Amino acid sequence: AQRVTQPEKLLSVFKGAPVELKCNYSYSGSPELFWYVQYSRQRLQLLLRHISRESIKGFTADLNKGETSFHLKKPFAQEEDSAMYYCALSGYGSSNTGKLIFGQGTTLQVKP
Amino acid sequence: DAGVIQSPRHEVTEMGQEVTLRCKPISGHNSLFWYRQTMMRGLELLIYFNNNVPIDDSGMPEDRFSAKMPNASFSTLKIQPSEPRDSAVYFCASTRQGHEQYFGPGTRLTVT
Numbered sequence: 001a002q003r004v005t006q007p008e009k010l011l012s013v014f015k016g017a018p019v020e021l022k023c024n025y026s027y028s029g030s031p032e033l034f035w036y037v038q039y040s041r042q043r044l045q046l047l048l049r050h051i052s053r054e055s056i057k058g059f060t061a062d063l064n065k066g067e068t069s070f071h072l073k074k075p076f077a078q079e080e081d082s083a084m085y086y087c088a089l090s091g092y093g094s095s096n097t098g099k100l101i102f103g104q105g106t107t108l109q110v111k112p
Numbered sequence: 113d114a115g116v117i118q119s120p121r122h123e124v125t126e127m128g129q130e131v132t133l134r135c136k137p138i139s140g141h142n143s144l145f146w147y148r149q150t151m152m153r154g155l156e157l158l159i160y161f162n163n164n165v166p167i168d169d170s171g172m173p174e175d176r177f178s179a180k181m182p183n184a185s186f187s188t189l190k191i192q193p194s195e196p197r198d199s200a201v202y203f204c205a206s207t208r209q210g211h212e213q214y215f216g217p218g219t220r221l222t223v224t
Contacts, residue, residue, distance in 0.1 A: 044203065044215040086155060098143040098209045099168065104154040
C-alpha cells in the first residue's frame with residue numbers, strides 16, 4: 001500500500017532549538033518525496049523535494065531508502081517557521097502521474 | 113500569472129443546499145486536483161483530472177459529491193445536498209506532469 005506517515009500531530013520547540021519533523025513512507029517502486037508547508041490561513045506551497053537536494057529556508061531533508069524515511073530538519077528554529085508541514089510522495093519518472101499522497105501533517109510551533 | 117484561482121473563498125450554507133466550488137488552474141497545466149482539509153483527517157485527495165479527463169475519483173466520499181472539468185481552464189466541485197460533516201477547506205491544485213503542484217487559496221465551507 002502507498003502511504004505516508006507523520007507520527008507527530010504537533011511539535012513544539014523553542015526558538016533556536018533544532019527541529020526534526022518525521023516522515024515515513026511505504027511505496028512499491030521508486031518514489032519522489034516532497035515537503036509542503038502551509039503558513040497560517042495561506043495556501044500550501046512546496047518547501048523542498050528530494051531530487052533537488054536543496055536547502056530551503058535552512059531546512060533539509062534526506063531520503064533514506066533503507067529506513068523509508070524523509071525527515072525534515074533545521075538546526076535552529078525561527079518563530080517564522082511556525083506552520084503546518086506536510087510530507088508527500090509521488091511516483092518517480094515514468095511512474096509519476098502527478099498524483100501526490102500526503103501525510104496527516106505536523107504542526108510546528110516555535111516559541112519565543 | 114495569478115496562480116490557481118478558487119471561488120468563493122468562503123461559503124456558508126444550510127444543510128440540504130447545493131454548493132458549487134470553482135477552480136481556475138494555472139494556464140498550461142494539464143493536471144488538476146481537488147483536496148479536502150479537515151482537522152481530523154488532514155489533507156485528502158478527492159479527485160484528479162489529466163487533460164480534462166477524470167482519472168481517479170476514489171477519494172470522493174459519496175454520491176453527493178461530483179466534479180467536472182469542461183475545459184482546460186475551469187473545474188467545479190459540487191456537493192448536493194450538503195451536510196454539516198462536509199464543512200472543511202477545499203483546495204484545488206494544478207501541475208504540469210512531473211512538476212510541483214501549485215495550490216489555490218482554498219474555499220472554507222461551513223454547512224450549518
